[in-house]
Amino acid sequence: MQLDTVIKNRHSVRKYLPFHIPDSQLGLVLDAANRAPSAGNLQAFKIFAIRGDAKKQIVAKCTYGQDFIVGASIVLIFAAQPEASSKEYGTRGSNLYCIQDATIAATFAVLKATDLGYSTAWIGSFDEEMLTNEIGCDGYIPVAMVLIGKAGESPRLTLRKKIDDIVKFLD
Numbered sequence: 001m002q003l004d005t006v007i008k009n010r011h012s013v014r015k016y017l018p019f020h021i022p023d024s025q026l027g028l029v030l031d032a033a034n035r036a037p038s039a040g041n042l043q044a045f046k047i048f049a050i051r052g053d054a055k056k057q058i059v060a061k062c063t064y065g066q067d068f069i070v071g072a073s074i075v076l077i078f079a080a081q082p083e084a085s086s087k088e089y090g091t092r093g094s095n096l097y098c099i100q101d102a103t104i105a106a107t108f109a110v111l112k113a114t115d116l117g118y119s120t121a122w123i124g125s126f127d128e129e130m131l132t133n134e135i136g137c138d139g140y141i142p143v144a145m146v147l148i149g150k151a152g153e154s155p156r157l158t159l160r161k162k163i164d165d166i167v168k169f170l171d
Ligand SMILES: Cc1cc2nc3c(=O)[nH]c(=O)nc-3n(C[C@H](O)[C@H](O)[C@H](O)COP(=O)(O)O)c2cc1C
Pocket: 010, 011, 012, 013, 014, 066, 121, 122, 123, 124, 125, 126, 155, 156, 157, 158
């Protein structure tokens, strides 16, 4: 797909069809995430990938009732690694750069999944401490869950601000 088409086709989907994402396609999504820019190229994040229903249910319990998560083919949890970033960049690394590293990687994954014809949802509402315990990611900060799957609904189309409302030219 053209990048423009990918961007326009991406919408959050919260109902999925039963489907197993092939390893080859998952590999392309993970490769896209791995190509994302990161501060000092440190890639201060880890992706915790969850495919099994039992584990997806446990993860869903951390999201204040967003049970549709279980329907996704795969849940990718992007977690920042503050220690790795702070070694190079101090508190700016641990407070900001590692979060950005994880977020950009998640965005690349979303765009690649869309390019491959999958639907996605970005889940940011979860109990961070509970999720950390459940997936055993001590030392990491879970930043976002990315759901990937085959859409079982037409996405709700969402509006956006006018460009003038999000840009302030300073020249
Ligand atoms: C930081 C962040 C957190 C979000 N958290 C959730 C969430 O917990 N549950 C959910 O269903 N959608 C969540 N979303 C998705 C947004 O609701 C969605 O992107 C927005 O409404 C625009 O719709 P669209 O993605 O279809 O363009 C989140 C998105 C972002 C960027």
